Amino acid sequence: MAKGKIKVVEVGPRDGLQNESRQLSVSLRSQLVEKLVATGEQFIEAGSFVSPQWVPQMAETEKILKRVYKKQSERKISRRADISVLVPNVKGMELAIRAGAKHVAIFAACSESFSKRNINCTIEESFQRFEAIVKMARSHRIKVRGYLSTAFGCPYEGAVSKAVVMHLADRILKLGVYEVSIGDTIGVATPLQVEKLLSQLERRVSLKKVAMHFHDTRGTALANVLKSLERGVRTFDASIGGLGGCPYASGASGNLSTEDLIYMLHGMGYSTGVDLKKLIQVSRWMSSKMQKTLPSKMSQAGSVPDYI
Numbered sequence: 001m002a003k004g005k006i007k008v009v010e011v012g013p014r015d016g017l018q019n020e021s022r023q024l025s026v027s028l029r030s031q032l033v034e035k036l037v038a039t040g041e042q043f044i045e046a047g048s049f050v051s052p053q054w055v056p057q058m059a060e061t062e063k064i065l066k067r068v069y070k071k072q073s074e075r076k077i078s079r080r081a082d083i084s085v086l087v088p089n090v091k092g093m094e095l096a097i098r099a100g101a102k103h104v105a106i107f108a109a110c111s112e113s114f115s116k117r118n119i120n121c122t123i124e125e126s127f128q129r130f131e132a133i134v135k136m137a138r139s140h141r142i143k144v145r146g147y148l149s150t151a152f153g154c155p156y157e158g159a160v161s162k163a164v165v166m167h168l169a170d171r172i173l174k175l176g177v178y179e180v181s182i183g184d185t186i187g188v189a190t191p192l193q194v195e196k197l198l199s200q201l202e203r204r205v206s207l208k209k210v211a212m213h214f215h216d217t218r219g220t221a222l223a224n225v226l227k228s229l230e231r232g233v234r235t236f237d238a239s240i241g242g243l244g245g246c247p248y249a250s251g252a253s254g255n256l257s258t259e260d261l262i263y264m265l266h267g268m269g270y271s272t273g274v275d276l277k278k279l280i281q282v283s284r285w286m287s288s289k290m291q292k293t294l295p296s297k298m299s300q301a302g303s304v305p306d307y308i
C-alpha cells in the first residue's frame with residue numbers, strides 16, 4: 001500500500017564523519033558521497049566549511065564538492081543528487097561560495113552553553129551571522145537549510161524549553177531558510193517528548209518545513225521517527241551505517257542509520273527513491289574503511305527479507 005514519498009537527507013559524510021576519531025582522506029570521503037548518490041539518495045550533506053582546528057575530519061571539503069560536481073556535470077555519476085555543505089559563519093560561507101556550493105546549511109543551538117562550545121558565540125550572535133549568510137546566499141542563488149541542535153536536551157544545561165525551540169524554529173524560517181531540521185543532538189528524546197514538541201510547534205510553523213534529526217544514542221530514534229510520521233513530518237535526516245558516535249557519551253551509537261530508517265519506511269509502504277540493497281553495500285564498504293562494525297542494525301542483519 002503506497003503511502004507517499006519521504007525525503008531522506010543523508011548526513012553521514014558530514015554529521016557522521018565529523019564525530020569519528022578516524023579521519024578519512026578526501027578521496028574516500030568523495031567516494032562515499034558518490035556511492036551514496038548511486039544508491040538513489042537525493043539529498044546529501046557532503047561536508048562542512050568549519051574551522052579545521054575545531055573539526056579536522058571536515059578539512060578540505062572544497063575538494064569533495066568540486067570533485068562531485070565535476071563528476072555530475074560530466075555525467076560520470078549515473079544519478080544526480082542535491083549536495084549541501086554546513087557553514088557556521090561568513091568566512092565559511094565565503095569558502096563555500098568559492099568552492100561552487102549551490103546549497104548550504106546554517107546551524108543554531110537551542111541552549112546557550114552548546115552554542116558557545118560548538119561555534120564560540122551566543123545564540124543571538126549566531127543569528128546575526130546567519131543574516132549575513134542568507135544575504136550572501138540570495139545574491140549567489142544558493143539554497144539555505146537551517147538546523148536547530150539540542151532541541152530535546154543539552155549536554156551542559158539538561159532540559160531545553162519547548163518555547164525556546166518554537167521561537168527559534170520560527171525565527172530561523174523567517175530568516176529565509178526553506179526548511180528547519182530539529183535535532184536531538186545527544187539522542188535523549190522519547191516519542192512522548194516528540195509528540196509534545198511537534199503538537200506545539202505545528203501551531204507556530206508548518207510541519208511541511210520541518211525535518212527531524214534523531215540520534216540513536218539511547219535506542220529511541222526509530223520510535224521518534226514513527227511518532228513524527230504520525231504528526232505529519234515527511235523529512236528525516238540520517239547517517240549511513242549510523243556513523244557518528246556521540247562526543248558526549250563515549251561508546252554510544254550516533255545518528256539514526258539511513259538503512260534502518262529506509263527499511264522501516266519501505267516496510268510501512270512509504271517510498272524514498274533509495275535502493276536499500278545498494279545502501280547496505282555502501283554501509284559495509286564504509287565499515288571496512290572505518291575498520292569497525294557500524295551501529296546500523298540493518299547492515300548487521302545483512303539481508304532485506306523479500307516477504308516484508
Ligand code: HMG
Nearest residue numbers: 015049050051054088091092107118119120147149183185
Ligand atoms: P573561532 O575560533 O571563534 O573563529 O571559531 P574566529 O572567527 O575567532 O577565527 C579564528 C580562526 O579561525 C581564524 O584564522 C579564522 O580565519 C578561522 P587565523 O586568523 O587564526 O588563521 N576561521 C575559519 N577557518 C575555516 N572555516 C571557517 C572559519 N571561521 C573562522 N568557517 C568557528 C568559530 C565557528 C569557526 C568554530 O567554532 C567552528 O568551526 N565550529 C564548528 C564546530 C562544528 O562543526 N560543530 C559540529 C556542527 S554539527 C551541529 O552543531 C549539530 C547538527 O549536526 C545537528 C544535530 O546533530 O543536532 C547540525
Ligand code: MG
Nearest residue numbers: 015183185255
Ligand atoms: Mg546530528
